[in-house]
Amino acid sequence: xxxxxxxxxxxxxxxxxxxxxxxxxxxxxxxxxxxxxxxxxxxxxxxxxxxxxxxxxxxxxxxxxxxxxxxxxxxxxxxxxxxxxxxxxxxxxxxxxxxxxxxxxxxxxxxxxxxxxxxxxxxxxxxxxxxxxxxxxxxxxxxxxxxxxxxxxxxxxxxxxxxxxxxxxxxxxxxxxxxxxxxxxxxxxxxxxxxxxxxxxxxxxxxxxxxxxxxxxxxxxxxxxxxxxxxxxxxxxxxxxxxxxxxxxxxxxxxxxxxxx
Ligand SMILES: [Zn+2]
Numbered sequence: 634x635x636x637x638x639x640x641x642x643x644x645x646x647x648x649x650x651x652x653x654x655x656x657x658x659x660x661x662x663x664x665x666x667x668x669x670x671x672x673x674x675x676x677x678x679x680x681x682x683x684x685x686x687x688x689x690x691x692x693x694x695x696x697x698x699x700x701x702x703x704x705x706x707x708x709x710x711x712x713x714x715x716x717x718x719x720x721x722x723x724x725x726x727x728x729x730x731x732x733x734x735x736x737x738x739x740x741x742x743x744x745x746x747x748x749x750x751x752x753x754x755x756x757x758x759x760x761x762x763x764x765x766x767x768x769x770x771x772x773x774x775x776x777x778x779x780x781x782x783x784x785x786x787x788x789x790x791x792x793x794x795x796x797x798x799x800x801x802x803x804x805x806x807x808x809x810x811x812x813x814x815x816x817x818x819x820x821x822x823x824x825x826x827x828x829x830x831x832x833x834x835x836x837x838x839x840x841x842x843x844x845x846x847x848x849x850x851x852x853x854x855x856x857x858x859x860x861x862x863x864x865x866x867x868x869x870x871x872x873x874x875x876x877x878x879x880x881x882x883x884x885x886x887x888x889x890x891x892x893x894x
Contacts, residue, residue, distance in 0.1 A: 668874075671699075671848065672802075694872055700745050703749025706754070709855035711754050738782070744781065756769060787802075798818045800819075801820075818841050818876075819840075819843065826866055846869030
């Protein structure tokens with residue numbers, strides 16, 4: 634051809650290959666950063682279907698990062714508060730919890746978690762009982778978690794849009810006020826009946842605070858203490874795509890998750 638482009642079959646084929654590869658690289662470079670944040674499962678007293686719910690979110694949105702707001706375990710039998718004698722013993726509860734945790738490890742081999750009142754119960758009990766931490770095994774070892782699971786006091790992550798995201802178990806009921814105090818975007822758990830996103834604007838920046846809800850089994854005996862609270866737990870988690878948060882509710886009908894995310 635006049636412009637020097639060869640139109641023979643071999644050259645067209647190789648040109649197509651180069652273009653497809655370039656398109657794939659471009660797509661990869663423009664990949665949407667998708668952060669999944671869930672928490673307050675209180676395993677083994679988590680909501681039936683919640684692990685499948687998280688698996689469906691992974692399949693649909695393919696998160697590039699996964700963070701847990703804590704209370705991954707309930708540790709009801711080790712609680713500082715009154716416990717129900719009809720619930721599992723502390724040892725049996727841990728064994729039962731590990732069974733479910735293993736399902737989560739398979740879905741999410743890498744998770745950053747923050748310390749929490751229920752999740753960190755063993756360390757709180759050790760402190761209360763005067764036992765130095767050196768005597769206690771790591772959380773990863775106790776619940777047989779893979780190397781990709783890491784626990785932090787709180788967790789700060791810089792999102793793809795350049796904004797900082799602060800993740801904590803629960804510091805302030807109103808998540809917008811927490812975001813304003815920290816001067817960055819915030820996600821927290823702990824307040825089971827709160828599932829919301831609240832934006833705050835200043836002349837300098839637009840930030841948001843988010844409460845992630847929970848994935849507990851409201852009907853389990855371990856949650857009996859909350860029965861007199863008029864506000865009921867909200868089953869949900871959070872997805873942040875290129876810095877924009879969205880709540881994903883776990884919708885229940887006839888006591889079952891409807892199976893749609
Ligand atoms: Zn909780």
